Amino acid sequence: MLIGTAGHIDHGKTTLVRALTGVDTDRLPEEKRRGITIELGYAYLPCGAGDSAPDQVIGFVDVPGHEKFVPTMLAGASGVDFALLVVAADDGPMPQTREHLQILELLGLGRGAVALTKADRASPERLARVSHEIAALLAPTRLAGAPVFPLSALTGEGVAALREHLLGIAHSLPRPTGEGGFRLAVDRVFTLPGAGTIVAGSVHAGQVAVGDTVLVTPAGITARVRSLHVQNRKADQGRAGQRCALNLAGLSVDQVKRGDWLCGSAQALPATRLDIDLQLATDAPRALAHGAVVQIHHGTRHLLGRVALLDAGLEKGGLPPGGRSLAQVVADAPLHACRGDLVVLRDGHGRHTLGGGRILDPFGPPRQRRHPARLAVLAAQALSKPAERLQALLEHAPLGLDLGQLAAAENQRRADLLTLLPAASCHLTDKADWLIGHLALTTLAGRVTARLAEHHAQYGDELGLERDRLRRMVAPQAPAAAFADWLEQWLGEGLLARSGSAWHLPGHRVELDARDQGLADTLLPWLQDAGFEPPWVRDVATRLGQPEALTRDLLKRLAARGEACQVVRDLFYAPAAVRRLGDIAAELMAEQGAIRAADFRDRTGLGRKRAIQILEYFDRVGFTRKLGHGHAEQHRIRGDLPFS
Numbered sequence: 001m002l003i004g005t006a007g008h009i010d011h012g013k014t015t016l017v018r019a020l021t022g023v024d025t026d027r028l029p030e031e032k033r034r035g036i037t038i039e040l041g042y043a044y045l046p047c048g049a050g051d052s053a054p055d056q057v058i059g060f061v062d063v064p065g066h067e068k069f070v071p072t073m074l075a076g077a078s079g080v081d082f083a084l085l086v087v088a089a090d091d092g093p094m095p096q097t098r099e100h101l102q103i104l105e106l107l108g109l110g111r112g113a114v115a116l117t118k119a120d121r122a123s124p125e126r127l128a129r130v131s132h133e134i135a136a137l138l139a140p141t142r143l144a145g146a147p148v149f150p151l152s153a154l155t156g157e158g159v160a161a162l163r164e165h166l167l168g169i170a171h172s173l174p175r176p177t178g179e180g181g182f183r184l185a186v187d188r189v190f191t192l193p194g195a196g197t198i199v200a201g202s203v204h205a206g207q208v209a210v211g212d213t214v215l216v217t218p219a220g221i222t223a224r225v226r227s228l229h230v231q232n233r234k235a236d237q238g239r240a241g242q243r244c245a246l247n248l249a250g251l252s253v254d255q256v257k258r259g260d261w262l263c264g265s266a267q268a269l270p271a272t273r274l275d276i277d278l279q280l281a282t283d284a285p286r287a288l289a290h291g292a293v294v295q296i297h298h299g300t301r302h303l304l305g306r307v308a309l310l311d312a313g314l315e316k317g318g319l320p321p322g323g324r325s326l327a328q329v330v331a332d333a334p335l336h337a338c339r340g341d342l343v344v345l346r347d348g349h350g351r352h353t354l355g356g357g358r359i360l361d362p363f364g365p366p367r368q369r370r371h372p373a374r375l376a377v378l379a380a381q382a383l384s385k386p387a388e389r390l391q392a393l394l395e396h397a398p399l400g401l402d403l404g405q406l407a408a409a410e411n412q413r414r415a416d417l418l419t420l421l422p423a424a425s426c427h428l429t430d431k432a433d434w435l436i437g438h439l440a441l442t443t444l445a446g447r448v449t450a451r452l453a454e455h456h457a458q459y460g461d462e463l464g465l466e467r468d469r470l471r472r473m474v475a476p477q478a479p480a481a482a483f484a485d486w487l488e489q490w491l492g493e494g495l496l497a498r499s500g501s502a503w504h505l506p507g508h509r510v511e512l513d514a515r516d517q518g519l520a521d522t523l524l525p526w527l528q529d530a531g532f533e534p535p536w537v538r539d540v541a542t543r544l545g546q547p548e549a550l551t552r553d554l555l556k557r558l559a560a561r562g563e564a565c566q567v568v569r570d571l572f573y574a575p576a577a578v579r580r581l582g583d584i585a586a587e588l589m590a591e592q593g594a595i596r597a598a599d600f601r602d603r604t605g606l607g608r609k610r611a612i613q614i615l616e617y618f619d620r621v622g623f624t625r626k627l628g629h630g631h632a633e634q635h636r637i638r639g640d641l642p643f644s
């Protein structure tokens, strides 16, 4: 169990932790000199006798009470599962008593106890009155009814009762299961002579073991766990609900800092647009304006950002104190966040806590963020049962979902997510890591066939549409690889047909009359025999004894039938030759990771200009993609050649 202190400055948090554990957590000279806490402090209390296992050790995170250090308090409170609210009997509740309590509420803490300190300085009547005030303060929160322990850390009176209570709770708490991917919110980084970089924090999910590789996010650096301490004890593995200190190999202290996360796998993705269910505090100083600058607190991190209110009615007047609205928080820098995480918002100057909420989607869209279809997605995200949530998300995704992004948002492995969905309800495109519901896929097939029927009616002499053009017409937002996969599936089902690079409805053909067929039979072998150097349209026409315009038109229709490839306006290749050129490009790609025009020229024996024309043709039909300019220009393979 991890216990976080909370409460106004000087009310006795640090003194109490020392009375409970024997550890003085104020270590800095400045803390000693000023008599206040500045940095987070850590102490441990074994539950059993002797050398307890990590599971039987209570961890304390002692936070500063000074109003200037509320961000530090937030970082300390983010990973704890039990709140110890400290109120001095002489002062009673003070501003940071209220603010810390509000933060505990925003962080969803429902377990806690109150220490009514400095009882040695108050009369029994005073103690009763302050207890009453505290109960009233807690009443509207998740901590309502939490027990109050009057005590004096100075005389020790009452401390044992609190300690017994905490030990009892620690024994009764269910052991965290350690489900989901490993996530640790970093709050301390230091070097240990002889060991190297130590990174410490609370584990929010999953587990970690010696030998594991962890990812520092959002920086994206990996490191290996050389050894680890759990609740201040050497251990082989740690899990959710515990404080861990990891000795990381391959990482220097300046590559990681408080606010970062250590994650277990590559499924973590950086996020900047957090769609949240925002609740503004009743005592927020004023309405929260659409576009307001705020401090975003998430895990142990805080950074600046802006709030967009997704309820259009609030755009003018803002969200009033006590109000609730869906909102998108746009962070100034990327962070690692998952669905279900809590964020706390403070004003841009960091003076007041404004409110906060649960993240519904860490990957909010930059546009159309309050479109009804988007709001329906957020309603689906709010469902708490994972299987129902995923099913609802799929139902609201007419073009499907990015499975990698979904896994990152849910902090689950892809395979584990898929087990939550009935296999018959969705279709997975492995190559694109893309998931789509069967109903959506059927609807999409209908739109594709309707679009092709329209095209055939309008352009009878064209065979059909190339894959990428078809995608841009029907589903521009769908990834090319997923769309290609769907087309293949519909091809297999006999819904569509393909000739050369053209997709069309089965049965649709560019017809040739007997005379054209005769001419085609004559000229196609010429193209085939010429290999990489086919004749120009003009030369074909001369040899055929036909006008140039008629020959060009015929070759275009042959291209539409997949029997020739139009590389430039007046130059047609035999498909077999283009396939061989494609094989050469693939070879270069395999050897060098890219295709440069000069290499392609050398390998094919073509002239420089022709080599470039062929590469441009490859780009056009979606086989390759051009990257860079001038000397750095190169091509990479991104699809298949559009011939079967």
Ligand SMILES: Nc1nc2c(ncn2[C@@H]2O[C@H](COP(=O)(O)OP(=O)(O)OP(=O)(O)O)[C@@H](O)[C@H]2O)c(=O)[nH]1
Binding pocket: 007, 008, 009, 010, 011, 012, 013, 014, 015, 016, 035, 036, 037, 038, 063, 064, 065, 066, 117, 118, 119, 120, 121, 151, 152, 153, 154, 155
């Ligand atoms: N008489 C009396 N004094 C106490 C008691 N607990 C703490 N103090 C004194 O109150 C002062 C502040 O105590 P701290 O423990 O530093 O208070 P804190 O809440 O940790 O303060 P910050 O961390 O700066 O917010 C110290 O001088 C303590 O000796 C108590 O139970 N009785």
Ligand SMILES: [Mg+2]
Binding pocket: 013, 014, 015, 036, 037, 062, 063, 064, 065
């Ligand atoms: Mg203190």
